Amino acid sequence: MKNRIDARPPPNIKSLAVLLTAVLCAPGLFAQTSLDAAMRVTAVAQAVSPVLTLRWPASAFPGSAIAVTRTELKSGVQTYFPLKAAVTSFADQTAKPGEVYQYQLNQMLTVGAGSFYRNGMISAAYDRPLADGMDRVCILVDETMAVELAADLEQLVIDLRDDGLLAVLHTLPRMVVTPWDTSATAGGARRAECEAVKSAVRRFYDQDPASARALILVGHLPVPYSGLQAPDGHPDHYGAWPTDIYYGDLDGEWTDLYVNQPSANLTAQNLPGDGKFDPQYSFSPLELTVGRIDFSDMPSMGVPNGVRGNS
Template sequence: MKIFILFISATLLACHMHAQVAKKQTIMVSAKAVNGGGVLLKWPVDTLSGNYDIYKRTSLLIDNWGSKPYIKLPGNASSFFDSMLVEGTAAEYSLAKFAGLNTQSSGVIYAGNKLTEPVNSGSIILLIDSNYLVPLTMEILQLKTDMENEGMITHLIYAGRNQKPPQIRAQIIALYNSTKIKITTLLILGHVPVPYSGYFSATGNAPPPDGHIEGSGNHTGAWPADVYYGELDASWSDDEVNCTTGASARNYNVFNDGKFDQTKLPDAVDLEVGRVDLFDLPAFVKSDTVLIKQYLNRNHSWRTGSTVSIERALIDDNFTAFNLASTGYGNFAAMVPSDSIFNNRDYFPAQKQGSYLWSYACGAGSYSSCNGVGSTANFNNDSFNNTFTILAGSFFGDWDSRNNLLRAPLASSSLASFWGGIPKWYVHHMGLGKSIGYGTRITQNNIDFYYNGGFNSSFNSVHIALMGDPTLKIRNLNPPRLLTAQSSNRKVYLNWSPSLGVKDGYQIYRVDSMNNYMKISAQLFTDTFYVDDKNYQTGNYTYAVRAIKLETTPSGSYYNGSGAAITTVNHINGIGEYTNNELNIEVFPNPSQGVITIHFEEECMNLKDLLISDLTGKVIYKTDSGKTCENNFMLINLGSVQTGIYLISGSISNKKFVKKLVVIN
């Protein structure tokens, strides 16, 4: 097929074409966390010539690998222990085997040792097909609740099927710019209008990603481009491209037709975008509304730990002379044990006999089929059992088509799918608890930070898209339930029902108005109750409780948290309402701006240890002398003390007193 001639000439990997090229060109690196600190990287011994260079970045926010390798290793090496990785952290490692100037193989892993990720997940926009407003009210509410329990702020936008993409994007941008808590993610639910963009042609900006130029399939013109909704800064033009060579009029792109000119991204994608669109899948008989409802119910079961999958993966590679399947080999090594990655099993027969967390398949394709794999109709079978799948082949990467093969898994059992290998995808961070949307965005933005696969210049192009919910992760804990909170005797009493399944304990948080989760204690609690006796101020409070487990994966170890049980309470601290005072005092003015007068009911020459402290116990004023007390009055200037609630305490002739002071500055 001509599609692959383009790939062969563009590939960066200097390997002769032979069986299992994708596996040979991939360093299937995994990691093991070591108690006390450090991480052991491991990979299979290979027979390729050359030596290893390993690069390291200590933060995902660092946008380069450095000018020199972190370490060099001989060609027969199969492991490396990094003692510098301390507990509680993670680092990303890029491995490459070089023979002279030729790259023989490469791999990457995000490895951690007891990594603790922040609870807060930012904000998400649910961009919902307005056709589902009524029939899927409860399912959408459940999704919204699940996401909020996981620490996300949710925003809903309903869009009609006849709206124009620029109108919808304008709503997204306006919301993005107006929210206090940064929006990071966009889930498109349903047949929200599909943006099209690109000049894919032999004479255009780039060939079609699948290589079918004019005279060889004519998959030319504009392709679906959901990245348009996730890129929020650049201008997208519609007055430059005039291409009508496509076999389908759907791909025509002419001046001012509502389809954009850009083939490569005009700027970096800002949001993690995924789409669940099950419209126009007549092979499944059921309506798209019913199929979406079933998807959302499966989504809820997965993210709450009610459904699990066997942690294994299969690779059904029908293009063994090319490196497309390296997307499977490289990512699976970070998430699935090496002895549970199978490349000798067929895609459909195996996944109808038992569950697979991941699967990969590639072959010559049409819009609804993949040679050596199957067709859209094969997914219409209740016994198909998969959670995340990757497919590659001609045509069906153009996913806005009838009975499209890339969307079909979501109408069956899968929760996410993508066109992997065109270009090469990077979702390996999921091995340490990241979402699939994180890998989607870095793949879309990748030019050469990671090896892009060299396939038809498909990297950083507008067609790269995730089918599925971008917030999904590979491991999920069952959350605690029925959290209650009662305020009594200046304390808050929490009780909850236990989460199901294995866990190390519970983490308890107070949640502020900006959705920040603040741990009450660094320790985990194994009971299903807790008394918060350090909440000193009266007010309305939100509490959250999550199940926590230290997960061990082929990427090391990390602390995983369930969705939270959340409740609110009107807490009355009662500071100053002391009935056991042995001595009464008066404070005025109260509230004060920092200068107060205290009146004692007894002679204050015998005053001992008058203290003024804040609610954490920090002393801001102290006197043990009655010399400043005249006629049972004492004047105190607290200076520029901060606004807040303070306690005045002390004793006269062994009689104790406590009084609340409010300072407003």
């Protein structure tokens, strides 16, 4: 099939950061938003060279040269392309038909006396044959929302099917243990909640690992916390952060033994045995791409209980 783009999220993203977005990494930059730090990359294919062209919006802030790192997913071979600061596109003159490439873009922006990075990432391929059979997607739904969202979930399954994906849907209990709960029983209960979700994911994956592609979490299912970082630079945020890749990493080691970070911000606090994990990165490729749709604690989105946001 000609002129086909494969823009799947790469399966081996190892950072706990959300795909295709970046977070502010210098303290004191209060005026910037995550949108300023995100290079929203798109890919276009054509039948003649260059077969792949990347495009992204210009930044409102002055920046350094843009670094493009291309990784050939099959071999792992990386190629570096330095670009001028003001450019908003990159034509890959050496991309080969049928090969899947992961492109990572980085640029440092200057705001007053400070600076921060904006990053982007996309996977793309040209003239890549369609895979035989259907890849499978696991959809796990907060059981308190399943009835109200029945029509929406049915449409989601249809949309995924039309994209060549077979959706498998299950319901699970809503998150109970809050991340700021420091009671004596919270650690064990918090970990048990997350392990119950991961067990459901593992059952889905083990049915046919070769076709298992992605996980979609719908609603306020248990949120894993892990690591020791403050990606936005604020000292009171230093500690554990939401880490849904825990569910997509089925062979990694997720301990809760070593990080010992007391904090007045109990949500970020990470102590041994508190049900918040140690790793800041997953050191093995993810088995599943993971995404979450959850409007809980976001009343401005339209519905206080987080069932459905404004559309």
